[in-house]
Amino acid sequence: MPEAHWYIKNCRLFERLSSEQILRLERCSRMRTFPKHSSVYLPTDPADGALLLTQGRVKLSHLTEEGKEAILAYIEPGELFGELALIGDSTREETAETVLPSTIIFIPADELERLMTQSADLALGVSKLFGLRRRRIERRLKSLLFRSNRHRLVHLLLELTEQYGKNSPEGILIGIRLSHQDLANIIGSTRETVTMLLGTLQSEGLLRISRQCIVIRNPQKLSEEIHTPFHLPQPTEAHSELPRPRAAQALSLKPE
Amino acid sequence: MPEAHWYIKNCRLFERLSSEQILRLERCSRMRTFPKHSSVYLPTDPADGALLLTQGRVKLSHLTEEGKEAILAYIEPGELFGELALIGDSTREETAETVLPSTIIFIPADELERLMTQSADLALGVSKLFGLRRRRIERRLKSLLFRSNRHRLVHLLLELTEQYGKNSPEGILIGIRLSHQDLANIIGSTRETVTMLLGTLQSEGLLRISRQCIVIRNPQKLSEEIHTPFHLPQPTEAHSELPRPRAAQALSLKPE
DNA sequence: CCCGATCTGTAATGAATCGCACAGAACGAT
DNA sequence: ATCGTTCTGTGCGATTCATTACAGATCGGG
Numbered sequence A, B: 001m002p003e004a005h006w007y008i009k010n011c012r013l014f015e016r017l018s019s020e021q022i023l024r025l026e027r028c029s030r031m032r033t034f035p036k037h038s039s040v041y042l043p044t045d046p047a048d049g050a051l052l053l054t055q056g057r058v059k060l061s062h063l064t065e066e067g068k069e070a071i072l073a074y075i076e077p078g079e080l081f082g083e084l085a086l087i088g089d090s091t092r093e094e095t096a097e098t099v100l101p102s103t104i105i106f107i108p109a110d111e112l113e114r115l116m117t118q119s120a121d122l123a124l125g126v127s128k129l130f131g132l133r134r135r136r137i138e139r140r141l142k143s144l145l146f147r148s149n150r151h152r153l154v155h156l157l158l159e160l161t162e163q164y165g166k167n168s169p170e171g172i173l174i175g176i177r178l179s180h181q182d183l184a185n186i187i188g189s190t191r192e193t194v195t196m197l198l199g200t201l202q203s204e205g206l207l208r209i210s211r212q213c214i215v216i217r218n219p220q221k222l223s224e225e226i227h228t229p230f231h232l233p234q235p236t237e238a239h240s241e242l243p244r245p246r247a248a249q250a251l252s253l254k255p256e
Numbered sequence C: 001c002c003c004g005a006t007c008t009g010t011a012a013t014g015a016a017t018c019g020c021a022c023a024g025a026a027c028g029a030t
Numbered sequence D: 001a002t003c004g005t006t007c008t009g010t011g012c013g014a015t016t017c018a019t020t021a022c023a024g025a026t027c028g029g030g
Helices: A002-009 A019-028 A083-087 A109-118 A120-144 A149-164 A180-187 A191-203 A219-225 B002-009 B019-028 B083-087 B109-118 B120-144 B149-164 B180-187 B191-203 B219-225
Strands: A030-034 A039-041 A049-055 A058-063 A069-075 A095-098 A102-108 A165-168 A171-174 A207-210 A213-216 B030-034 B039-041 B049-055 B058-063 B069-075 B095-098 B102-108 B165-168 B171-174 B207-210 B213-216
Touching (some): A002 A019, A002 A049, A002 A102, A019 A102, A049 A083, A069 A180, A083 A109, A083 A120, A083 B120, A102 A109, A109 A120, A120 A149, A120 B069, A120 B083, A120 B109, A149 A171, A149 A180, A149 A191, A149 A213, A149 A219, A180 A191, A191 A207, B002 B019, B002 B049, B002 B102, B019 B102, B019 B109, B049 B083, B049 B109, B069 B180, B083 B120, B109 B120, B120 B149, B149 B171, B149 B180, B180 B191
Antiparallel strands (some): A049 A102, A058 A069, A171 A213, A207 A213, B030 B102, B039 B095, B049 B102, B058 B069, B171 B213, B207 B213
């Protein structure tokens, strides 16, 4: 499978490896495609490796006993996930399922660890990856403790704007479609509350909802609400079809 | 300062470094003592290095605009903190202040990064450290989303039991004194609610509060409540004075 | 283009918990 | 031991938010 080779080589994390190291990595990796809405792994599955998403979208979540789904993250092409297997976890602690048809490369943990001891560059890269994700989740924690649902939702919308924002005539369009239920599952609220809050925000002129897409009309004012300055994230043009292979970019290790 | 040398050398993270690397690290590090309740760093301070706590206790927290304090973590001797400086953050994102008189070694970020590129072992160690903390915080996030205050508190008590638990005649004693306000600030609730919940739990016979200390009488039943098995953590004997230099142990990188 | 399935909007009800107020208890520095 | 300070216990009104219920809109596969 020459494709696996291509994807591995073009992932930032691995670019400093020698070609024989990549070859070896490729040989013990397994590439697999999944239809949409299928399970990649479940809690209690053995955590024996990390996964590299090359196409599609994966949702990481956790089901509570009462049947509520806490969404931990969405994974985009080029991103690594399930990488906590590296620290010696024996089993997964969350559910990973595809949202779109996806292709995924599985990388055994022991092999990756072996490579990390060989390549300090790789190990440094993984450190930074972990660090970035930890910072993200710590910010999220802060936005949840003591905060009203409105605050949480606004915070989430701004995060989505930074990650998926595209310029459009009347503001920044969020380039990922999430149902109100999904949004609620990210901030730990309910569908009805999210519907209502979005309605309120719309009536306040802060955003507009059209054809299942959210357009942030006033990012500045929205971010004032949560007292964090908003950095315009070089948004790409809406409707400009992004080139498929974003693999190299998505794992960028620069400090955002 | 020969002591700094000793502490650095005895930290798990650094044990694989050559003696000249340690020497160099020591030379650019700065050791400092702080009285209790003093500030180590504030948000917006430049994040130019990581810190190693050798004695005392440090609280990491974040103040909301309404004046509430979200406690992110307590740092114990031998633990590294402020290490997100390594991923290129320019400023701190939280407050670090001492709870007890403390002595802290400051390690410049650029030096640490240089060392990581030299020693894959060190880089691997830092990866695992980041990974462990991320896992911890992810678990905490899960215990917050959709959960009642009772659930959050029980979860926290079990966490504290694993971290600070000591055997005692009538159950496991939590060896750290936190006020109800502190507990509330960790789970994002209010002091009054925590007081009430602790009262309820006590009347249910799950725990007992004596002289500002919490004794878990029935860890098993408590953990059933949150549907997570409880692993008895080789608890040390209460009243057995622990040897002072726990530095080497606390940063243990084994998967708990 | 059509129809079942999923998603969105709205409203009424009630539970959880916050905020405030205050009294008594425990602590710790002198 | 003493006294000021911080912590704990408790009660009650106010508020936010989950829950339930249902109708209309929208989507997407055939």
